[in-house]
Amino acid sequence: MATLEDKILGEKSQYYCSSSSEDEGNDSASSDNEGEASNAYDMPAKQPSMDFSEWDGTSSNTGPKGVIRDWQRFKQIENEKRAEQEKERIELMKKLTLTCRSTLDDEREKMLETDPEFAELMADEFLLAYQKQRMREMIAKAEKLRFGSVINLEDAEQYLKAIDGEDKSVTIIIHIYQKDVPGCTAMNGCLINLAQEYPFVKFCRILASVVGVSKHFKKEGVPALLVYKGGQIIGNFVHITNTLGDDFYASDVESFLIEHGLLRDKNCVPSIIQSNEDDDSDSD
8 A cells, every 4th residue: 555655656556567568568569560571672673764865877986087077067057048048039039129110111112123223323322423523513513603712892781692693502701891990901811711711701801980880989899800601690700819919820810710610611511512522632
């Protein structure tokens, strides 16, 4: 029978461990482990799955020859692709190109096929010969309007007649001058030289006192150059010495007139005119 102290401290039977029960527990645990081990030996081991791809004829680990062969193949494919792109680009350009052919072109082509005489007329040699012939006719007409010297105008009536009575294609340059005025004498000498170099230009001169201008113009306005064509004034240069000075030469006056578009630059003569002039000189 348990005492009060045993009840307070607990019965000794609670602290007693039976060896038989412990042995039974160990036996059951060992039997379980043996069963699991036997099951592990009985189950077949899982083999790792390996994926083998089919061989495509080339190896990723190639030697120098393989690398060179791969590079050559790459460049070949790249060139073929570039050529294909260029071909597509040209075809696209042809599609986007706008071509215009008028009915006149069709009629002309039909005439060339059906009419041999018309085809002969449209040949380049015939057209060139026709152009030369027309140029000779124009030059012959211009020869009738040759001057080559400075014309002295005596009064205002001759002044007006020199302008209104001349052919509309002729350029007329009139020098209004006054004696004993600086620059007027030099201008007269320059115009004499220019009249010989430009025989198809009509050069004239007249005294300011004859024209009937004011005293102020006689003193401050001369030398003056007035340029006419077709009865209309196209150039008006008063007291031109302000630009050229008191002492100048014919080349200075020529450059001044060419710069203002009043004289034709000899360096800009068309080749067909030069060839005609050469032919005329050879025939002479």
